[in-house]
Amino acid sequence: MSRNYKCAPLPFMGQKRYFLRDFTEVLERVEGQIDTVVDLFGGSGLLSHTAKHVLPGCRVVYNDFDHYDRRLAAVEDTNAILTAIKERLTGLEPNKRLTEAQRAEVLAIVEEAQNRLGWVDILTIGRSVLFSGKWVTSLDELRKHTMYNRVRPGGYECAGYLDGLEVVHMDYRELFERERGNSRALFVLDPPYLTTECGMYENYWKLT
Missing domain, CATH: 3.40.50.150 (Vaccinia Virus protein VP39)
Structure with missing residues (x-):
């Protein structure tokens, strides 16, 4: 089973x-x-x-x-995006607010993936960089929010x-x-x- x-x-x-x-x-x-x-x-x-x-x-x-x-089927792509974000934020304390430069780097990673793949799971990605309780469903919505380092240690399964x-x-x-x-x-x-x-x-x- x-x-x-x-x-x-x-x-x-x-x-x-x-x-x-x-x-x-x-x-x-x-x-x-x-x-x-x-x-x-x-x-x-x-x-x-x-x-x-x-x-x-x-x-x-x-x-x-x-x-x-659809989100489940894209889990490998989602994990790859979150890994790239986590590597870009190396050294930043968990739950620490991102600087404008770091925020721009995160958005660039997500935008590149969306352009390359055609669709990405913004909801899951957003949960990794937004304060608890914030939910977004599009890249445009993600751009409007302050970001924090909330990327989990391992990938989703x-x-x-x-x-x-x-x-x-x-x-x-x-x-x-x-x-x-x-x-x-x-x-x-x-x-x-x-x-x-x-x-x-x-x-x-x-x-x-």
Whole structure:
């Protein structure tokens, strides 16, 4: 069996790791009564991953509306970018604020990678150079912020995280309609909360 992740392998706002114990208990109670788990608001996929680990014989549908799978697929490129940033910041204390020159060097590394690759995981990169609680999804947003040396010592690992999952990218209503006819399906409904920083959802929820 592949590794059982207790938290999402890449940063994600509201990744539900504190919900795992209760969710696992529910899955264990319904074992044998269901054949499908449908995670309508999949987020980072942590609940879907857990469902497949606890109930390996079940079909698990992970609704990856945020395209987290794209970030997972780019993890080697992300690690290479963060390694380059870490090397450029050698000698700087952890959590120390970057000078304007250092900040410009970091932005140059990210911009070069984006131009070369066509797309980079700005969200994960941002978590390594921004103060805790700050989230960005584009290079333009990253340029607006003060930066700090928060690059982690090792790289990110995500091998096997999506193994066995049926990954879809659908409006939750369409997915529910597709699966609602299965009386042996368990639907997981854990949408973003009203207090969630809704900027991460690109106005999909229109909570502002």
